[in-house]
Amino acid sequence: MLNSSILRQFSRLSLCSMTKTPVNSRNIATTNALQFKITDQLWAEPMKKKKKIDPAIIKAREDRRRKKLEKQIRRLEKNAQQLKPIDEMEVPLHLLDNMDKRKRPQLQLSTEVLEARALLQKEWTRYKRDEYVAHVAQIDRIMAAQRRALDRLYEESEDLYNEAVMPDLQLVPFSTSGPVATPPIKGYDTPDGEYIDISKKWDN
DSSP states (O other), X not given: OHHHHHHHHHHHHHHHHHSOOOSSOOOOOSSOOOOOOXXXXXXOOOOOOOOOOOHHHHHHHHHHHHHHHHHHHHHHHHTTTOOOOOGGGSOOHHHHHTHHHHOOOOOOOOHHHXXXXXXXXXXXXXXXXXXXXXXXXXXXXXXXXXXXXXXXHHHXXXXXHHHHHSOOTTXXXXXXXXXXXXXXXXXXXXXXXXXXXXXXXXXO
């Protein structure tokens, strides 16, 4: 009985090994799985014959590659201290093209006009200097008079002097209130906000 079951299993295995089934095919059977499969035959491709290259050609290729790398290194070293361009500060190209048309010709002034302008500039400078000196002198006089008045007040009454030197908070009255046009909404969850970063990046 045991030998007949072994023979039956062996014949089933030999039949399965003789028939090659595709990988994607599915067989429907009522018997137990045999757990034996045959993979596809993978034939190796013959190796390509290597072409013999002249050593001079190989050396020339390496020299060209080395020169190209050296050129890139020199360009990077040259532009190492170059600042990144700012789009807002760059002049548009159409304005650069029309620069000659927009440029005003330089006026040729006579000697008399140049001397008159120089004298006017000097006179204006003297006027502003005298105005500044007079302003500073007036401030000095006011501060000196205030200092003398406080000294006399201190001699009369120390309490009045202390009240005089105290800052007057009501000199410039200021009052404020919150915004009334858009009152706050109770229970409103303020969103964080979203933005898209469009800043350009430059690689040195």
